[in-house]
Amino acid sequence: MPEGNTIHWLARVHTRDFAARRVRADSPQGRFAREARRLDGRLFESAEAYGKHLFHHWSGGLVVHVHLGMAGWFYRHPAPAPPPRPTVRLRLATRDVATDLIGPPTCELIPEFARRKLLARLGPDPLRRDFDPDRALAELVRRPRRTIGDALLDQRVLAGVGNIYRAEALFLTGIHPKRASGNVSAEEWERLWKTVRALMRRGAVRGRIRTIEPDEPPAHPLAGRAPADAFYVYQQAICRRCASPLEEFPMSARRMFACPRCQPEPRRGSKRRAKEKNGRDRKRRAAAP
Template sequence: MPEGHTLHRLAKVHQKHFAGAQVRVSSPQGKFADGAAMVDGRLFVKAEAWGKHLLHHYESGLVVHVHLGLYGSFSESEIPMGPPVGQVRMRMVGADFGTDLRGPTACEVLHTSELDAIADRLGPDPLRRNADSDRAWERIRKSRRPIGSLLMDQAVVAGVGNVYRAELLFRQRISPYRPGTAIERTVWDEMWADLVALMKVGLRRGKIVTVEREFDRGDPSYRKGRPRTYVYRRAGSPCRVCGSTILHADMEGRNLFWCPSCQAD
């Protein structure tokens, strides 16, 4: 599933190419036909992201809300665009840029007043201006759930996925099983600062980069074209820092990776 920096990157691209112009919106697949008709030809005001949610604002006060989920993706194209390929949920065509959306979990039209419901259920997004880390801290310090679970809870922190969760906890030398009640405020402040810095790198470079240069050696990345990681998808491999074997477990239905030595309780 794409993590928060991917949605913010998409928002920047869409803002650049569509903001201030009328955009043709259609649904070749047909599943978003009614919604597309509501915003087709309208002035595109702005694009923004909150966590894993992408929001397209139109002058009418309507907002197209997209959640990519596990399989959703946008593909970009020059104008004129060719015939749709595959199941295109939403096609957007501007003066010099077009994009097709395939496979999202959600693609719907909302009124601006309905956005409050989304905002109310999301925690602070490290990539949004004036994000209030205190909101996340208040939830964490009162919870006995493990910090590995809390970081993945979008109501606690919006935009963190499995990679950032695993790599952040390793970088901070924190066991994913440590309960929220055992996380000190100074520790949380350091975690938040590191998370903001990591996600800004992801936004700028278009990929997650977490490994410091001195440890960027040994085992290759977990997938071709991806940067190396400390622990994510490295179960059974030696830790880049101490040499211990990286472990894997299931935590609330998601894969968990950690070093038992560097991240001891």
């Protein structure tokens, strides 16, 4: 699934291709035909990204809202563009370039107030200038017992973070994904959002995700040369830095990866767990002959 970095990159490409131009709009697939007719030949003002949501602003206050979900994508064709495939939901075209949107779960024409309503449900976006980390922190501590790994994927905490960035940012800050949000200190939180933002900024340049620092020393000799070398832990078997076998476990219904040495798991010393253990010990003592 494209993460926020890709959506920001797409917004820049679309602004460059279409802003301040009259743009042809068409829906070869037919599912957006009525809306496309309203847009056809209208002035395209700008494209905007917020988290994983993309907005096209057209003259007259019309907004097209797109969410690419798991399988949606924009295909860009410099002129002369080939005839659109029958699956194209929306083709936007000028004399120079055409862009085909295929397979999005969401492509809708909405009024401006609906866009504002949608944004009000999202947390701050680390790639935007209006990013406010304190607002994210407030949402984080609202549910202190939730794991930090789960919280990072919640779009009400940080908009735009997906499965790859959460795994990589937690690794780089040495925080185990199963730590409770409430146990993450203010300093750790600052390191975490700064890491997320830096990784996503780098990924927004080309729309691709590559988290390994350009000046990172070579992988630990025991880690060998992983074929997919773009990530530290995501979909890896061995830690690039310490060569420990990585843990893999499901989290928020997605695959999660962590290094047991670089991201020590929280000690099982919480009051509730201690109480349970004492209870067990008492029973064991009582059952002993």
